[in-house]
Amino acid sequence: MLLIGLSTQFVLRQVVSPVKEAAAVAEKFTSGDLSSRMAVSSQDELASLGNSFNEMAVSIQQQIYRLENLSRLQQRFVSDVSHELRTPLTTIRMAAEVIYQQKSEFDPSIARSSELLINQIDRFELLLSDLLEVSRFDAEAAALGVESFDICSMVRKTVDYLHPSKSPLFEITVSKEPIFIEADPRRIERILRNLISNAFEHSEGKTVKVLVTESENEVAIGVRDFGLGFNKEDASRLFDRFWRADPSRARTSGGTGLGLSIALEDAKLHQGQLLAWGEKNKGAHFVLTLPKRHGTSVQSSPIDLKPTDSQSTLQNS
Numbered sequence: 001m002l003l004i005g006l007s008t009q010f011v012l013r014q015v016v017s018p019v020k021e022a023a024a025v026a027e028k029f030t031s032g033d034l035s036s037r038m039a040v041s042s043q044d045e046l047a048s049l050g051n052s053f054n055e056m057a058v059s060i061q062q063q064i065y066r067l068e069n070l071s072r073l074q075q076r077f078v079s080d081v082s083h084e085l086r087t088p089l090t091t092i093r094m095a096a097e098v099i100y101q102q103k104s105e106f107d108p109s110i111a112r113s114s115e116l117l118i119n120q121i122d123r124f125e126l127l128l129s130d131l132l133e134v135s136r137f138d139a140e141a142a143a144l145g146v147e148s149f150d151i152c153s154m155v156r157k158t159v160d161y162l163h164p165s166k167s168p169l170f171e172i173t174v175s176k177e178p179i180f181i182e183a184d185p186r187r188i189e190r191i192l193r194n195l196i197s198n199a200f201e202h203s204e205g206k207t208v209k210v211l212v213t214e215s216e217n218e219v220a221i222g223v224r225d226f227g228l229g230f231n232k233e234d235a236s237r238l239f240d241r242f243w244r245a246d247p248s249r250a251r252t253s254g255g256t257g258l259g260l261s262i263a264l265e266d267a268k269l270h271q272g273q274l275l276a277w278g279e280k281n282k283g284a285h286f287v288l289t290l291p292k293r294h295g296t297s298v299q300s301s302p303i304d305l306k307p308t309d310s311q312s313t314l315q316n317s
Contacts, residue, residue, distance in 0.1 A: 089128065169207055170210060181290060181291075202229075211303060271291055273298050
């Protein structure tokens, strides 16, 4: 009996030990140690399993390295192209502005062409600026210029600047008292421009509601429109780079397809949140929540993501 017991223990050890080793190596591999391999010292079935595991690990490691290298090349390409196009674009703008200033002396068709030229240059410059910002995020080189400012005043100014002639379409609800936050005003204003512009473009001429409210440690801005909205499939891709729910419409109404992606990155840079609710043909609701003090993070939002005038929820974050 003792001999049987010892034999059984030996066999179990021979089988269980390699399995434990494989589990330990697999755990290291999944945690990021791509150099982890199983030690193979025999030629039995377990050794064959170890060899197969090692071959799989090598293949996965090579694929990851190739993808990382491709990602670095893509990031470098975007950054280099964006910088290199700046100089010729500046020259083109100078020439176009000279033509535009003399448009009254041209035939109506040529005068119109000069206006279109300026508009397209504006769009091109916006695209380059967005691409440069994306490259900074990819390189983890984006930095905050923190200041203390009144977010209520910024919201009013953003609406007035973007759509001065359409102010009756906006219903703005803000505190009578200033709400000061510590943040990068350039980046926060960029988020607001994106959210308000998107809401206006997709509102189908209906009212756009903008709400600013606060809690003890957070401030939230909600932008609600009652236009096209989006469906459940679109919700998961709203913040993807270059993605458009309706490419043909987006190309006629402007935009680079990077606005919401950059807005989300700007919010995260402030340790804030940018969430979206929407329903097809019933509009959308974007909620930006920021900590009032720099260096703290958002714990909860003073604004519910699902608006009170809705019946169902679709969400992306």
